Amino acid sequence: MKPSRRHVLAKAIQLSLLVALPGVAAAQDAAPAKDPTTLDSVQVTGTRIKKAEIESQVPVQTLSRDDIERTGLTSLGDIVQELTGAGSALNTKFNSSGNFGFSPNGDGIGAGSAQVDLRHLGPKRVLVLVDGMRWVNESSASGVGAATDLNTIPLAIVERIEVLEDGASSLYGSDAIAGVVNIITRRNFDGGQISLNYGQYGKGDGELQGVDLAWGYNTDRANLFLGLSYVDQDPVFSRDRKVARVPVPGLGVETGSSATPNGRFIFTDPRCPAVDSDDDPSTPPVNMCNITTPNGSSFPNGVRFPQDFIPFGGANRYNFAAENMLLTPSKRTGAFGQFRYHFSDNVQGYVKALYNRRESVNQAAPEPIFLGLDAGTGNPWSERITISRLNPYNPFGIDLTSQGANPNLITLARRPVEGGPRIFEQQVDTQYVAGGLEGSFDAGDRTFFWDVNAAYSRNKADQTNRGSYNIRNINIALGDPAVCAATPGCVPLNLFGGPGTITPQMLSWISPVIRDRSEQKLKTFTANFSGDLFNLWAGPLSFAAGYEYRKYEGSYSPDPITVAGYYNGTQSLPTRGTYDVNEAYVELNLPLIKEGSFGKSLDLSLAGRYSDYSTFGGQFTPKYGLRWQVADEFLLRTTYAEGFRAPSIGELYGSASRADLQLSDPCLTSITGAPPTGNRANCAALGVPAGAAQANSQISVQTGGNADLEPETARSFTAGFVYSPAWAADSAWSDKFDFEVTYYRHSLEGAVQAIDAQTQLNLCVQTLDPLYCNGITRSSVGGISSFENKLTNLGSIKTSGWDVDFFWTLPETSIGQFKLAWQNTWVTQYDAVGAAGQRQPRRPGVEVNDSAIPEWSSNATLSWKRNAWTGSWTVRHISELTETCQASALESPYCDNSVTGANKLSPTTYHDIQLGYHFELLKGLQVTGGVNNLFDKDPPVCLSCSLNGYDASTYDIPGGRFFYVRADLRF
Structure with missing residues (x-):
């Protein structure tokens, strides 16, 4: 389809909004003075239909305020990276600038940022929302990024986090291939609160200090919430x-x-x-x-x-x-305000604004x-x-x-x-302002809901x-x-x-x-309408429909020295681009069977979205789901969705970005003296003289944008059940027991990605095919002088696995009440294949390129409460991984040369504990102390990881016993 010249995009993203699951609201958040009659009907992440009965239609994981505080962490990114379904993503443990750019993707290095990856499909395939509205992409002064920096959102303003672990492009548009992270801000708050945080690693470094202020005021028709946040994280040196x-x-x-x-x-x-x-006597x-x-x-x-x-x-x-x-050190200062006014019982308006500054150093x-x-x-x-x-x-x-x-x-x-x-x-400034109207009206015996919203957000970064x-x-x-x-x-x-x-x-x-310098801007407008259309044989036909417009602007302005090619590294040129999107969607919930011999209910959900991009034209994405409530205690559910991700500004228009990667040249003697592994004749054809040696294992690899990129397309499938047995409720040994199992499968075609650099180099030497060798140039003495690793629409990525979760609440006794939450993810398949059939090295149980896909990840938390006392014990487990030893590491005692030439990264288990006490002072003083990584477990050694001998996206830092204390005073 020919792209439109003007696009007025739309959608209605009021995506996540407030799902009132048990235990979600923080204890200190008070209800508003007046509770409007219909405006807060339940809407959950994963559907736009406000209807309580479908809150469990899709797998959604919710982290309440209590769950967040139990981690002892102060970064939103660090918290979501500990989810069992999360994959490798940048965080402050990556000393990125000047050394490597993490998986090179043509959109710069997100130095100092914290991202989220779901299902190991990459951060750029996760949609991040704040109160159901899209958040602006990161800006870290080295390119125009495609992922969201969660360090631009102060943790202090978060009421809860909802994570949809399913493809959702039909509901939310591009980027929602792997799932959606919806951050719900604190709204209904009465009085004031001051929170003080202090922490330090057991070796006396990495000091953390933080102060959060919150104040809220409610009247019959209005509520106001204001929050200030300051976090200062000191470095830990290698x-x-x-x-x-x-x-x-x-x-x-x-x-x-x-x-x-x-x-x-x-x-x-x-x-x-x-x-x-060489060995040639004639030479x-x-x-x-x-x-x-x-x-x-x-x-x-x-x-x-x-x-x-x-x-x-x-x-x-x-x-x-x-x-x-x-x-890496990081200072984050944030201010947030939200005001809502109820014009009537059926109409309310809101405005909200945020400013956040991150100052970080590599x-x-x-x-x-x-x-x-x-x-x-x-x-x-x-x-x-x-x-x-x-x-x-x-x-x-x-x-x-x-x-x-x-x-x-x-x-x-x-x-x-x-x-x-x-x-x-880096100095990164984030501004966000939004406003809108929400309302409802009755037509006959039915209630309909509507909302219109507009938002403007901007990330601006300067790097010195x-x-x-x-x-x-x-x-x-x-x-x-x-x-x-x-x-x-x-x-x-x-x-x-x-x-x-x-x-x-x-x-x-x-x-x-x-x-x-770099900058990203996002302007959005959404309008949504939902309700029940009419009654069918098994109940009302519910619907939601809406429109969304988005405009993206991004730019990267390198220093004039860099543009001129005078910088001691890769020349980099400015990047600038813009595009807009118009979208319309519709979602239906069709009841097929009401209570009878086939169970309590059977519902069919249908959704479709049409997106019109100024860069490539139109795209339609459907989604289908079934929810079968077999009995009150047993639910079956399944979904099938098609999705897409549009190439970002950086991917389309980005100039060359450099990543210094650990690579082993098959044609050269390694830096430790190991002989070349490549075919001698092929190496000679590439201009490598016999006896040539590799001077350094770090090779500069350049990746740049490609204006001919097409959108990625995806298919997602989930199936599972939720079991809450009656025999485990209100018994002598259990108040409640829930068991959830979900199978997931994602298939991605045309992934925007550069072929793995080591794979490209190996295939060039093996085949001499220009497909792999073009862009790799060598000097007259054989060393690689330039390595161009261009973005392309890679062949495919296929991944599948299982989520198995247990939730058990025990009866209250004289020693208190205990709750157990045990969440597990098994990855059974991950296959990435290049456009020409090249098998990429990533797969379950393998460590490669500073990232890992554990076959099994598990988090178990036992929480306890007795009167004013609270406590928790969390166990985090990562299964064994394997990495291939590069030539420079063959002599390391960690490399098992005699058998496989591989390094085993042993299974790793971390233990976190926390203890708190509530004092009756003013409105309450909560003092909490804890230790993360109680037994000072070191991460397994990684020989191929770029800088610090371990995978910073998967494990805690070495010598990582972290002590912290927090005091929360309400007034």
């Missing part, structure tokens, strides 16, 4: 945890970087020793130096060749891991400088360079050049520790980068001194001495302050 102190756990610095404070110099020269680079040896200055030495007066140099070996490499962070080791044929940066200023023999610090007396007919400079690698670590500071370098200025400062002298500000640069030989004047010339 050097303070054993597993994170070295690049590959179990090994020393031999797996570190060849860019060292003393420098590594690889060049050809007749004065260098002859090296036989003459090459006179090649591979040298460095002695570790620990400093040469402020210059160095001499060859007296002051030694051969470069594994012991000379640089341990970059110690400079990283395990937990830190990486001092930035390395790579120059020469094998620089591998993809930047011409570093790969085409001449270091003049006239440079006053050049000890070799010759031009070192990677240009011309006879280049001799293979690699110069120097890490200027004089410039300090790389610091990336200190400690990076201007590669153009480095090029000039190493070249002809006469050119440098004629260039204002230029000072000849010394990369040849040891630490301390780069002076402040040199740093001033090569060290810019880099400032990047």
Whole structure:
């Protein structure tokens, strides 16, 4: 269909709104002074029909305010990432900027953000709503993201979280492929509350401080809620945890970087020793130096060749891991207000507004400088360079050049520790304002509900980068001194001495302050109408219908130095895009059977949505569901839904973004000396000379947008039951017992994703197919100089599994009352296949690319209450995982080379405890203390994970016993 020029999109998203499940409302939230007669009829996440009987039609998991506070966590993202159905997603345990971009997807690095992934389908396939309205996508100053940053929503304003674990595009439109997270804000609140939070890790770091203020006022016709929130999280440094102190756990610095404070110099020269680079006797040896200055030495007066140099070996490499962070610092300040006014018993209006600021920091080791044929940066200023023999610090007396007919400079690698670590500071400002009208009216004996809503939201991020370098200025400062002298500000640069030989004047010339910006805006308008149309043989035919309009705007503005290609890394260009959507939907609930010999009731639900996008045209998505109430205590339910996800602005229009990934080049000797694994003839055809070695295991991979992308399409199926046996109710051993089982299956076609980089590299070497090799270029000495990993509509992703949940409330006794909630997810299938049939490495029980798909995840919480005392014990379990050992990690004691060449990540169980007491002070003072990871369980070692020796998206940080205390005073 030809895209429309103008789109006035619509939908009616009043999605989640308030499902009054037992125990959902926080105890301190008071009812409004006047309860309108019809406006608060039940509407649940997963349907837009306000009807109490269908609240269990789809699998919805609800986290109440009590559940949230029981976690001891202060980040909304951290809480939802602990759900058993959640997958790997960014959080503050990822020290992202400057090191890696997590699964490269062309929309930047969400540094400092916290995202949510459901069913391991990726954060961009989860729709996040606040009070049923879409939330704006993240903005982290490195691209135009496709996911939502939950750190833009203060946890203090949340009343409950509803998680729909089912595809829901027919109800809510694009992005709801894997499910929906609907965040319900606190509304009906009377009086004031101040909450103080303090926490710290057992090793004395990672201090957390927080203050929340809440105040509410109710009259017969109005209610007002105001909230303020402040959270200050201090960092935890990698050097303070054993597993994170070295690049590959179990090994020393031999797996570190060849860019060292003393420098590594690889060049050809007749004065260098002859090296036989291959096994071909007809090939003459090459006179090649591979040298460095002695570790620990400093040469402020210059160095001499060859007296002051030694051969470069594994012991000379640089341990970059110690400079990283395990937990990144984050300050979040938020203000929220909501006012509702009842014009009559049947009409009310509301306005709400939010402002949130996140200030976060990432830190990486001092930035390395790579120059020469094998620089591998993809930047011409570093790969085409001449270091003049006239440079006053050049000890070799010759031009070192990677240009011309006879280049001799293979690699110069120097890490200027004089410039300090790389610091990336983000400031993210989020603004949100919304208003609307809600009402009901009677027509005959039926009641109809309506609402209209409008919202505007904006995320704006600024990132300041200190400690990076201007590669153009480095090029000039190493070249002809006469050119440098004629260039204002230029000072000849010394990369040849040891630490301390780069002076402040040199740093001033090569060290810019880099400032990047990004912004996203979302404008929405929705209108919804629902009620009962007429009576059928088994009951009323209920319906909901509506319209939605959305407009997306996004931009990324990198620093002019980056745009010009002067940044010591990948050139990045600005990104800007906009599109809008018009949508209309209808939902029907058709009763088929009323109470009789076939059970209590059988209902058929039908839903359909038509979406018209300015970028690609129209899309229709249907959904079908059956709900069979066999008996009061037994419910069967099933759904089938089709869905889609439209490519985001970043995916469509994004400029190249860089991710530094841990890759093993099959054509090169590994950094630990392991021989190449690739076909020798194929490697030679790719231009790799025999004997070539991989200088570093981190390879820069570029991913960019693709304007030809099509929408992803999906099919989702769920089937299950809810059993609440009467024999387990009001008995001597049980007040209530609920048992829920859900089978899920998602099938995604045309997934917008880049092929796994290691898979692409392996297939290129195996097949020489241009499909895989185009975009991978090598230098004349065999190393990868650029790696383009473009976004495409990948073949398919298929995943399935089971959710099995138990809820048991025990009778109250003299020692109090206990409740047990035990939730489990088993992933039985996960298959991702590229468009040409390439099998991607992710599957159940496997760790790959800093993410895991555990076959079994389980959370069990035993809560207790006796008079003024409360307590809980939570057990979180993650089943065993396996990862393939890369060449750089084969010598690690964690890698079982003799059998499989794999590392087993053992099953991991965490224990969290909490104890609280309620004092009768003013309206009540609740003091609560707890310990997360009580037994100080370390995560299993991950050899392929990018930075800190473990998977930060799946496990708690090493040395992670966390103590906290919270005081809540009502007045």
